[in-house]
Structure formats: C-alpha cells, structure tokens
Amino acid sequence: MKYPITLDALEVLDAIDRKGSFAAAANELFRVPSAISYTVQKLEQDLDVVLFRKEGRKAVLTQAGKVLLEQGRGILDAMERLAIATKKTHSGWEPVFNIAIDSILSFDFIYPLIARFYEVLPDIEINIYEEVLGGAQEAITSNRADLVIGAGAEPTPNQGIKYQKIRQIEWIFTVAPGHELTQAALPLSRQLIEQHRFIVVRDSSRNQAPQSHRVFSKRPVLSVPSVTEKINALRSGLGVGFLPVHRIQDMLEQGLLIALPVENTILIETSHMAWKTTNKGKVLRWFIEQLSQHDFI
Amino acid sequence: MKYPITLDALEVLDAIDRKGSFAAAANELFRVPSAISYTVQKLEQDLDVVLFRKEGRKAVLTQAGKVLLEQGRGILDAMERLAIATKKTHSGWEPVFNIAIDSILSFDFIYPLIARFYEVLPDIEINIYEEVLGGAQEAITSNRADLVIGAGAEPTPNQGIKYQKIRQIEWIFTVAPGHELTQAALPLSRQLIEQHRFIVVRDSSRNQAPQSHRVFSKRPVLSVPSVTEKINALRSGLGVGFLPVHRIQDMLEQGLLIALPVENTILIETSHMAWKTTNKGKVLRWFIEQLSQHDFI
DNA sequence: TTTATTGTTCAAATATTTTGAACCTATTAA
C-alpha cells in the first residue's frame, strides 16, 4: 500500500483528539461510533502501528499517535490551502506572486501598494525580492519573478517580455525649516546626513500578509505608513529623508519644507516594469494597472 | 465536502503527468483507463475546477492543474515521510529530520554538511528537499520540514517560528588562467558559458535530494564532493563554475583564478534559516549551530 | 447497586470504485 494514511483517517484522529472521545468525534462527524472504530482500526492495521491505548474506558493516543496527529494536522491544513489555491488559479488568480525590485530603487511606494493589495485579496501570497543590478532581468526570464520593477528606462524589447515605463520620480533630500542641517555647508555629505534620523515608509504588509518574504536590508529609524505621512513627519521636524519633488512642490515654494543638495546623489529615478506576455494572471493585471496610474504615487 | 482533493487523486495526477497519458498512467497503477478517467472527473467535479484540456487526442494539464500537481506532490511526499516517521516513533527511533531548501539557493554547502552530520549521528535519517519560492516558508508551518533554508533576509517574525540569517554569500563565475573564456567578449553570455563543462558539488549524502538541480542544463558536468574540491578542480582547469568570492579572494588577487562577469547573473545570495521554536530536537540544534558558524562555508 | 458513558463486534445496508465492452475522435500509416 503506497499511502497507508488517508485524509479521512487524519480527520477522524483530529476529531477524536479535539473532542476527547470516539463517541464525541463520531457525533461531530455525523457518523456512528462503530464507524470511527473501524477507521482507526484500519489505519492502525495499514500502518502497523498502535495509535491508541485503552486507559479505563477511554482511548488515549500513544506517542506514535501523537506524532501522527500533530504532523497530520499540518497536512490537512496544506490540503485545504491547496484546494483554495487551485480554485484561485482556475479563476485566474495566481496563488503566489513574485515581485523583483531593483535594489537601487526606493521602496517607499511599494509598501503601500502591497498593503492595498492585501486589502483586496488577503490570501494571495506576495513575495518581494530585491535584485542587484542585472538580476531583475534574469528573474523574469527564469520565472523566478512574475513582475520586475527595474531601474532605468525600458530596455530593448525582448522576445516574450513586455516592458513599460513607470513614472519618473525626482527625489530630493528634505528637512523642516529651522533644522540644524540648514546651517551646514552645502552640498551635504553622506556621512553628515546619516547622523540624523531618517524617516522611511514602513512595510505595512507585514501584519496582513499570509506569509511574505521580504528581502532587503534597511536600517529604518522612524517608520511611517505612507509617503503622505512621511511628508507630515518631515514637516514636523521628526526627521529627514528624500521626498518626491512633485509631491512637495507647493510646500517648498511656501517655505514649509527645505530641500538641500546632497553630494553624489542620484536625484532622478527612472524605472520600468517588466513581465512575460504569456502571463495573463489577474494579480499581474492588478499590479500593472496600479503602477500605470500616474497618481499611484 | 471538507477535503475535495484525495490522495488517490493526487497519485493519479502524478502518474498521468509522469507517464504522459491517461492510458499509461492506468497501466502504471494497474487500473483500467476508465478508472483513471473516473478519478479525474470526480476530482474536477468535487473541486469544481477544470484540470485537463484536450489537445489533439491527448489531455493536457491546465494552469490550475499544474498548480495542484506541483503542490500536491509536496503533500504526497509529506504523507510518505509521515508514515515513516510514525513507524519510527513506534519502534523507538528518532523520527526523520527534514530540511527544505529554497530552490534558488546553491546546494554546494549543504551536501558536505549532511555528510558531516552522518559522521556524528549515523542512525538518523535526513531528507532534503527542494521548495520553490514561497514554499519553504509553508513547509515549516505545515510541519513538512523541521528546518528551512530560505532565500532572502529573515522574514517578519512569526508566531512560533524562529528565523536566523545565514552568512551572505557572493558567488562569482570563475575560470582558470589561460582558459579560452578569458579571451571572450565580456560580459559572457549564458549561451557561451553553457557550452563549457561545469563543476558542481555532488550530493554525497545517502538520502539524496530529489533532483540534481540548478546546473543550467544537461551539460557535461564534473561532480566533486565539496566546495574546496570545486576550487581545486577549477584551478586545474577541469571546468568552470560559480564560486564564493570570500573563499577565493587570495587566489583572484594572485591570478590563480580568473573571475569573469556573466550577463544577467545574480551574484549575491542572502539566505536565512527557520525552525519551529517548539522543536527542541538534538538534530535541529546541531544544524543550527553548524549553520551559524561563519566558517561552515 | 444502578446508570450512563465509552468503545467493540458483526452482519446487513449503502456508497464508492473498478471493470470491460462499446464508442468517440484525432493523428499516423498505408
């Protein structure tokens, strides 16, 4: 016999353990006690292992029974999830979706996007991978990623891969008026600004994610949930950081925020996304659509 | 219906996929073709998902079918291991120890580690299996694995699961001085390097991992038992391959080995390990300790 | 000592799976 353990047997075992007796398990499963007895005996026989010992009028799990039950529960869970994943796939939703992001890009806009995604579809697994320079490209051709957010303009068209430019963002180092850095010599050095508290956009997908792999190193100091909050925090003088120019143009003009040049800093971030044209998944569509909208930023 | 997917159905699906047709699967399973048909139809009906599409006179898996099969195989494996573990517990043996490794990671360091383990505790059965992207995470929550070696930095802390970073490894494509690839235009293309003989670290453990893995294709390869041997073989000009930078720094500087850039290659491999905090096993501790040591590499 | 609860056994009833023959349908060979 290839698989002596059946799902039904595991289900029965689980019910017995939770309810405390064969009789109660029978009741829960809408079966008659003798059916439970039969299932357990069959399992013990097929597996050639004693799973219950009689203690008084009750049956108690043996050590082997406990191992079987504990691990078996994991398998039952996996089965349930597999059924869900399969159905999701059938209706066009990928069960897992992998995003690779070039590590030089800012993640400020990605976290809120993922958070938004989980609000809509909480049980799809999103994995974000950071890729170093050429890696993002490779990630897609080797099917490691479904969507790549890469740095630079769109690369030359490639067989089977679609590229699309994402809005170009100009980042600028910003502090509140009266901040001590406004007194420092310009341009500011990296060393100097790193001594100040940075405000970063937090990965808010943490709590809601079914399970998400996040793969970048960061040393956040003050985390906020979105770029809007980041602007507010900066204005309140809680810290310093880079902000997208187009979002703070007015405030800069009104003197509510001060922009300062920093040495060796790339200000303009051009990025593109890439995906396989054969991929018709709905999750992919969702992300492409969101990223295409000019105001998602 | 609580569990629409049965183990038998997964077994049938697996056989169909491996053998290529319903008829061949029927033959393998000592059943009649109509029985296979019946099982598949029942599964499709219970799950309310189309799993096969007819192409010509053959039946081909749909996307959903592929997801089901791929994940289902993991569950079948888990079932087999569970049966073994239960029997071992019954007979007083320590249960098997399962390690899941993310398939994008290099196995080079694992095989020698397992070999070392057998020197210390030869009676314990170690299973290594490969998990695709998110799967490694899942493997631990569902108890399919006792230890997971996953890609990326440590994920968000999770109830009952402990994560620990493993040393980050930078891999670099290396050849011996005077190798003909040193004359080629840089960066090297994948096609080009694939024409050369690769040196890979062999799976020298008893219970070998399911697949050979990760070498680009069925090219001529030379298997060696450890990374040290791999370095030696490379230096002798026996072949080419990726090596961890920190192990060959000196040799690169002395010109004993030549590093060459390859297009679209991810150079830096970050990884972490994960295990259940409830697991107090001796075997687990041994592996954690070994993997924590910086020089195990 | 009753009485209720728990688990087991066994034959009968019921449900599920497997079979084999007949029948499609798309490729391949003649």
Place this chain on the structure above:
DNA sequence: TTAATAGGTTCAAAATATTTGAACAATAAA
C-alpha cells in the same frame, strides 16, 4: 484517401469499502 492506431469517454454490472444499528462488554459516576 482510407484504414489503423492511440488516446479518451460512457455506461451498466461487478467488486470493494464504508457505514449502520443492534447487541455486548467494560468502567466510572450517581
């Protein structure tokens, strides 16, 4: 073009497997 062949499906009958219910034994609680 036609025949032969390699899948795949359908359906009723046969073979298996599971569930039931009644009778029974063992133990704890009243």
